[in-house]
Amino acid sequence: MSPEIPDFYQHRTRIRVCGLCWQNDRLLMVNHRGLTSGNFWAPPGGGVEFAEGVHDTLVREFLEETNVKIKPGKLQFACEFIHPPLHAVELFFMVDYLGGEPGIGTDPESSADNQLITDVRFMNIGDILASPEKERHGIFRLVRTLADLKNLSGFHRI
Numbered sequence: 001m002s003p004e005i006p007d008f009y010q011h012r013t014r015i016r017v018c019g020l021c022w023q024n025d026r027l028l029m030v031n032h033r034g035l036t037s038g039n040f041w042a043p044p045g046g047g048v049e050f051a052e053g054v055h056d057t058l059v060r061e062f063l064e065e066t067n068v069k070i071k072p073g074k075l076q077f078a079c080e081f082i083h084p085p086l087h088a089v090e091l092f093f094m095v096d097y098l099g100g101e102p103g104i105g106t107d108p109e110s111s112a113d114n115q116l117i118t119d120v121r122f123m124n125i126g127d128i129l130a131s132p133e134k135e136r137h138g139i140f141r142l143v144r145t146l147a148d149l150k151n152l153s154g155f156h157r158i
Helices: 004-009 054-066 125-130 146-151
Strands: 012-023 026-032 045-047 069-083 086-099 117-123 155-157
Touching: 012 054, 012 069, 012 146, 026 054, 026 125, 045 054, 054 069, 054 086, 054 117, 117 125
Parallel strands: 012 086, 069 155
Antiparallel strands: 012 026, 012 045, 026 117, 069 086
């Protein structure tokens, strides 16, 4: 893990919102460096700021990370990640793709010369699951198919 990640997020419970943005049975994914020794693929999302609504956070995070405009939909499922010094509660929403060409955005918590986002693209579930388990978000340990992910509900500890 990149040294600046625990420094910024350590020993705090962070509330995150993430979006499941589908296009022709492919999911929009963001690749981050520094979270593992290799790649780390996850749906777009990020931390809720004080006094910011979760839907507003989701819209902001998609624009920041992917240059894509979305409309938040229903809450699909939630999960909790506890691996000290990190702790996050994540709310996953279905989102509607409104436009914008997916591209590498920015992470405002990182300096311009130390950005964490290295790739943004729509991926099919087979390609996501073909990547090493440690290089993809923990929700992908809960599913084997596209239908599994689209039907995932409830609360999960990952």
